[in-house]
Amino acid sequence: MSDTHITDAPGHSTGEAGQGSPQRRDTFVRYTPNDRTNHWLTAIAFVLAGLSGLAMFHPALFGLSSLFGGGPWTRILHPFIGLFMVGAFIFLAVRFWSHNYMQPADWKWLRQYRDVINNREERLPEVGRYNGGQKLVYWVIVVCLAGLLLTGIVMWRAYFSFYFSVRVVRLAALVHAFSAFVLIISIILHIYAAIWVKGSVHAMTRGTVTPGWAWKHHRAWYREMIHAANSRSRPD
Amino acid sequence: MALQSLDIIRRSATTLPEPAIRTGTGDVTVAKLIDTTKCIGCKACQVACMEWNDLRDEIGTNVGAYQNPHDLTASSWTLMRFAEVENTKGDLEWLIRKDGCMHCADPGCLKACPAPGAIVQYANGIVDFHEENCIGCGYCIAGCPFDIPRISRKDHKAYKCTLCSDRVAVGLEPACIKACPTGALVFGTKEDMKLHAADRVEDLKSRGFQNAGLYDPPGVGGTHVMYVLHHADHPHLYSGLIDNPHISNTVRLWKGATKPLALAAMAFAAIAGFFHYIRVGPNETDENDETRAAEEARKLTGPEKRP
Numbered sequence: 001m002s003d004t005h006i007t008d009a010p011g012h013s014t015g016e017a018g019q020g021s022p023q024r025r026d027t028f029v030r031y032t033p034n035d036r037t038n039h040w041l042t043a044i045a046f047v048l049a050g051l052s053g054l055a056m057f058h059p060a061l062f063g064l065s066s067l068f069g070g071g072p073w074t075r076i077l078h079p080f081i082g083l084f085m086v087g088a089f090i091f092l093a094v095r096f097w098s099h100n101y102m103q104p105a106d107w108k109w110l111r112q113y114r115d116v117i118n119n120r121e122e123r124l125p126e127v128g129r130y131n132g133g134q135k136l137v138y139w140v141i142v143v144c145l146a147g148l149l150l151t152g153i154v155m156w157r158a159y160f161s162f163y164f165s166v167r168v169v170r171l172a173a174l175v176h177a178f179s180a181f182v183l184i185i186s187i188i189l190h191i192y193a194a195i196w197v198k199g200s201v202h203a204m205t206r207g208t209v210t211p212g213w214a215w216k217h218h219r220a221w222y223r224e225m226i227h228a229a230n231s232r233s234r235p236d
Numbered sequence: 237m238a239l240q241s242l243d244i245i246r247r248s249a250t251t252l253p254e255p256a257i258r259t260g261t262g263d264v265t266v267a268k269l270i271d272t273t274k275c276i277g278c279k280a281c282q283v284a285c286m287e288w289n290d291l292r293d294e295i296g297t298n299v300g301a302y303q304n305p306h307d308l309t310a311s312s313w314t315l316m317r318f319a320e321v322e323n324t325k326g327d328l329e330w331l332i333r334k335d336g337c338m339h340c341a342d343p344g345c346l347k348a349c350p351a352p353g354a355i356v357q358y359a360n361g362i363v364d365f366h367e368e369n370c371i372g373c374g375y376c377i378a379g380c381p382f383d384i385p386r387i388s389r390k391d392h393k394a395y396k397c398t399l400c401s402d403r404v405a406v407g408l409e410p411a412c413i414k415a416c417p418t419g420a421l422v423f424g425t426k427e428d429m430k431l432h433a434a435d436r437v438e439d440l441k442s443r444g445f446q447n448a449g450l451y452d453p454p455g456v457g458g459t460h461v462m463y464v465l466h467h468a469d470h471p472h473l474y475s476g477l478i479d480n481p482h483i484s485n486t487v488r489l490w491k492g493a494t495k496p497l498a499l500a501a502m503a504f505a506a507i508a509g510f511f512h513y514i515r516v517g518p519n520e521t522d523e524n525d526e527t528r529a530a531e532e533a534r535k536l537t538g539p540e541k542r543p
Contacts, residue, residue: 055350056350056371056373057350057495057498057499058495058496058498058499059249059250059251059350059352060251060499061499062249062350062351062352065371070371071351071369071370071371072370072371072372072392074371075371075372075373076372117512117516118516119516119517119519121519155374157372157373157374157377157387158372158392161374161377166377166378166383167484167486169377169378170378170484170486170487170490171486173348173375173378173486173487173490174486174489174490177490177494177495177498181498181501181502184502185501185502185505188502188505188506188509189505189509191509192506192509192512192513195509195513195518196509196512196513196518196519197518197519198518198519198520198521199520199521210521210526210529211526211529211530211533212521212522212523212524212525212526212527212528212529213521213525214529215525215528215529215532216521216525216529217519217521222529222532223532223536226532226533226536226537227536230536230537
């Protein structure tokens with residue numbers, strides 16, 4: 001958690017309740033500039049790899065290949081974009097790995113999905129830096145990208161396919177399409193969750209969240225942050 | 237072939253009907269019959285194919301075998317494969333098979349192809365690659381049960397035997413047929429070719445080849461290139477001709493109903509999100525949360541040290 005800190009003592013910059021200050025009280029740094037850059041590089045690569053891949057996934061979407069300069073260019077670019085995405089994600093995965101171990105409370109959180117989708121957050125188990133859904137999405141992305149990378153290499157006709165038997169190439173094509181499908185569904189969920197839980201997009205674009213946001217959605221993390229800030233300010 | 241054809245029955249990566257106004261008027265399908273029992277392995281068909289299609293493969297290396305080139309390539313669309321087989325009597329049989337596209341009625345290449353119109357099937361049964369639409373992904377190679385298409389290293393397009401679709405379209409027979417000196421290659425309507433094959437099989441049986449037969453594999457809906465084999469019960473003796481070819485189940489699963497279903501699921505996920513927002517609404521943080529957060533922070537920090 002060394003990359004996360006509070007810019008100021010909580011409650012300090014806020015203007016106490018009643019003061020009605022219009023300024024945002026985004027005092028909690030959730031994502032550093034490096035986190036954000038890494039995330040958005042991965043995200044941009046995902047969009048490009050997704051669009052170029054979908055062009056080859058179903059005839060109805062072949063028109064997407066125009067975005068990449070036509071069919072052959074789509075075929076040429078797609079694997080390189082995919083490699084870039086995997087490369088960018090590896091850094092992101094390492095960054096967030098330790099925050100994403102599934103705990104019993106996370107499974108409980110997931111089982112209470114009805115409360116989750118109906119905004120009854122007060123009924124849910126206390127959440128740390130990430131909730132069960134976020135952790136699940138994280139691991140699904142890890143598995144899908146590993147699958148996409150391995151099968152993508154097998155399918156890469158220009159450089160690698162001739163090293164593999166046709167059975168392996170066929171299986172790779174199937175697993176590649178399936179992994180991409182699962183990944184796209186997961187990312188749709190991921191994007192929607194960011195739109196749905198207000199403040200999340202700000203966290204990933206500007207880096208900060210308000211104490212109220214952290215308290216409401218990630219209470220255990222909020223407490224950790226307060227304690228961390230406390231122990232930093234005690235010595236002086 | 238770049239010219240517009242109005243007798244297409246199937247077109248790769250296309251979900252709507254093909255230009256097919258000319259089809260359905262008593263279509264006859266064509267077939268090439270390759271009689272392996274008459275083939276002498278002279279390779280005149282290979283030369284004729286090179287000549288008509290204006291193809292010159294790279295000069296390879298001689299490894300002391302008759303088979304040359306060693307395999308089909310983007311520039312060698314047909315190839316005599318030579319197999320030396322010891323029969324049950326202990327005699328040597330030299331089984332020579334002219335390999336090349338089989339022009340399946342149910343083409344795996346066309347099923348696998350993601351580029352609209354890169355592979356078409358004409359009403360006469362010919363399966364043709366339209367290289368100007370080919371994107372070079374090589375899915376046709378994965379789709380083909382016979383390991384026929386090859387991607388050119390030069391232009392990254394897929395190539396294979398066209399059954400001389402350009403010649404057939406104007407009433408000529410394929411170039412290889414013209415060149416065959418023994419009559420091992422014949423061309424005509426598929427019906428005629430089956431009748432001709434039946435005569436040949438009868439003749440072969442009378443000469444002691446009890447298992448002689450026609451290779452027109454039903455697993456791919458039959459083919460428009462057929463073989464007469466002395467040992468139709470063991471096609472694999474002929475340099476690994478597939479015993480019972482069919483489009484792989486993996487390819488069917490990859491390219492079948494799963495794709496539109498997957499597409500629908502993705503669209504559904506996005507729409508479900510939209511309507512969740514409309515019905516349940518966003519999860520927002522309000523003043524109350526900020527106040528309670530501040531209270532909790534105060535509790536955790538302790539009363540001292542308030543600035």
